[in-house]
C-alpha cells in the first residue's frame with residue numbers, strides 16, 4: 503500500500519519554487535516575471551511560479567524516473583491498474599494512443615458507431631480496419647445507449663479475426679455498458695479490450711457509481727480527469743492492465759504523442775486530483791450523488807419536466823447509470839433542449855454542459871454547491887410556471903416536425919470502400935451533395951441527436967443516405983462533422 507496522501511509531483515514543483523533557483527529556462531515568462539501584467543494579476547503569481555519545464559528534480563513526463571513515476575504509481579494503485587500514464591491532451595490523445603498501441607495497419611477493431619470523434623483520429627493514425635457496432639437506441643428517450651454484450655458477441659462471431667474491441671462507457675448521458683460480461687466475452691476469445699471511459703474518472707471511488715473500466719479488467723482504458731474530477735482541462739489518464747498489450751509499445755506511442763514541454767501545473771493537478779479521490783473521494787462523491795439525486799427528484803415533481811434515473815436500468819444498452827449526470831427533458835414545456843439551454847443562459851445565467859433536441863444535460867460534480875443546485879431547480883420551476891409568450895424563445899416548431907417523423911430508425915451503415923485512414927489521406931474534392939451518390943465520403947456526418955454517424959470516411963454515399971440527410975436538414979436537425987454545415991457540398995475522395 504502506498505501513501506495516497508502524498509502528492510510527489512506537486513511537491514517537487516513547490517520545492518523548486520522554495521529553493522529560489524534563478525531560472526534561465528523555458529517558459530519564457532520566467533516564473534511570471536515576464537508575464538503580461540493584467541494576466542498575471544488575474545491568474546496570480548503561484549500558478550506562474552510552478553509553470554516550469556522538465557529538469558533535474560522535476561522529472562520528465564516522457565521518461566519519468568522520479569516524482570512523476572511515483573505520482574503515476576500512486577494513480578495506478580488508486581485506480582487498480584498495473585500502470586497509469588498522465589496525459590495532457592485529453593482523452594482525445596488517449597483514444598489515439600490506445601489504438602496506436604493495440605492495432606496495426608489493416609488489423610480489425612470492433613468500435614461503436616457512436617464513438618467520440620477522437621476514435622476516428624485513432625483509426626486514421628493506426629490504419630486499422632473498423633468493424634462498426636451499432637449502439638442500442640432508445641426510441642422513447644431519443645437517446646443512444648451503450649453497446650450490449652449481445653452486439654459484441656455477434657460481432658466477434660461474425661468477424662473472428664477482430665483483434666481488439668473498443669467500447670465507450672459511459673455515454674455522454676451517463677449510461678454505462680455491462681463491462682463485466684463484455685470483458686468475459688472479449689477475453690475468452692483472446693481479444694484486447696479498450697475502453698473510452700472519458701466520462702467516468704470518478705467511478706472507481708464510489709460504490710453507487712457504475713463499475714469502472716479498470717475494475718472490469720480492460721487492457722487499456724482512459725479517463726478525462728478534467729471532466730468529472732478536479733484536474734485542469736485537458737488532463738486525462740491512461741490505465742493499463744495485464745500483459746495482453748505490450749508495455750514497451752505503449753510507452754513508445756506515448757512518447758510520440760506527448761509534448762516535450764507539457765504544462766506542469768496540469769500534471770500537478772492530476773497528481774492532486776488522484777490524492778483527493780483516493781483520500782476523500784468516497785465522502786465527496788456521496789455528497790455529490792445525494793445532491794444530484796435530490797435535484798432529479800425535485801425536477802420530476804415539475805409538470806412538463808422529466809429527468810431519468812434508475813427506472814431506465816435494464817433497458818437495452820442501459821446496464822447502469824451515473825447519477826451525477828442530470829439529463830433534463832424539457833419537451834413537455836414545448837421547448838427543444840437547445841432553446842431551454844439558451845433560456846437558462848440568458849435569463850438565469852446558468853450554463854449547462856450539453857443541449858440536444860430534447861434535453862439539457864447538467865454535470866453535478868464534487869465542485870457543485872448546494873446553492874448552485876438550488877438555483878438550477880428554481881430556474882426550471884420558474885420556467886415551467888412561466889406562461890408569458892417568450893418572444894425570441896418561442897418554440898421553433900422543429901420539435902413537432904421531428905417527433906412526427908420516425909428518424910430514429912437509423913439508416914443502414916453504408917458499404918466501406920476504403921479504410922478511414924486511406925480516405926482521410928486521399929486526394930479529395932467537393933461535389934454537390936445531392937449528386938454525390940456512389941462517391942466515397944471523406945468526412946463524417948452525424949445528425950445530432952443521437953450523434954451517431956450515418957456515414958464515415960471511406961464509406962460509399964448511397965441515394966438512401968442522401969434522402970435521409972436532406973430530410974433531417976429540412977427538419978432542422980444539426981448535422982455534425984461536415985465541412986459545409988448545410989450540406990450543399992460534400993468532401994469526397996477524388997476518382
Ligand SMILES: Cc1ncc(COP(=O)(O)O)c(C=O)c1O
Nearest residue numbers: 591592593594618670698700726
Ligand atoms: C466519449 C468521449 N471520449 C473522448 C472525449 C475526448 O476527451 P477530451 O476532451 O478529454 O480530449 C470526449 C469528449 O467529450 C468524449 O465524450
